[in-house]
Amino acid sequence: MLKPPVSEKDHEQGAKDATIVLLEYGDYQCPHCGHAYPILKKIQKQLGDDLLFVFRNFPIEESHPDAVKAAVASEAAALQNKYWQMHDALFEHQYDLSIDGILKLAKSLGLDLRKFTSDIQQSELFQKVENDFESGVRSGVNGTPGFFINAQPYYEDWEYDPFLHHLKGLLRPK
């Protein structure tokens, strides 16, 4: 069970009143999350207004040394209203999440670099990332990507065909 439930503090994409709320606990440096990224894009496109997508950070730092930094960068971009652009850019440039790599992405997104550089050092943003991680642990996330559908954990296959099939099944009238 998801703790805490999805709220306005979360980063959401899609229709607020969607039938399906799909939440991912993810790590920007995790190869499986990188694999899931284009699948989720396709699923979002397919399901349109029937889906609200939510992302929470779940960086495993000892395995992925750049993961926390990347998560903080996404939160810093959010302060300039470019969360999802940074989210996408990080997954599309998973091969280089060094600080230079991240600054390049920030620049290409047209962020105010002075503000961004200062924000990525803010302890509040690190705390937000850690809070996300703790909520994931308490919700039973055992690795990334960790999915929840309407607050229930989803452990089944998340490759495109089976995942879409499962989600579409939730839309059918009972």
Place this chain on the structure above:
Amino acid sequence: MLPLHISAPEFSLFATPDQKLSLSELKGKRVILAFYPADWSVVCSDQMSLYNATLKFFHKYNAELVGISVDSKWCHMAFAKDRKFHFTLLADFNPKGAVSRLYDVYDDVEGECKRALYVLDENGIIRWSYLSPVGINPGADGILDALEEMNKK
């Protein structure tokens, strides 16, 4: 699995190539015993990497995590170094699986530990346990819920 509310059986296993750790040395702390089938296998490493990342939450509850498998102390050393673990792995290697048998979590067919968790209180009493399907990483929520529950009493 052993029943709850009994004293966890004492044991002493190699924690490093030249040092043994006895359970009684951890008295005064809560102890999480995480039995797992094998170093390096995919599910186990995910489980141990997750626990490595959740150590700070365990420590908040005065709990120490100890991983136990039948791998040798040298294998454990390489595994822990490779994955940058900050907790102890114990080698239930000789006689093979003796401690796992003592805790009723030895799989005779595979010759490995089952994937099982015990949470002990400060006095070494078993307060929570969980046997996970072998292929499934049980996560850390059950452990944290158990530790939280122990704080209430």
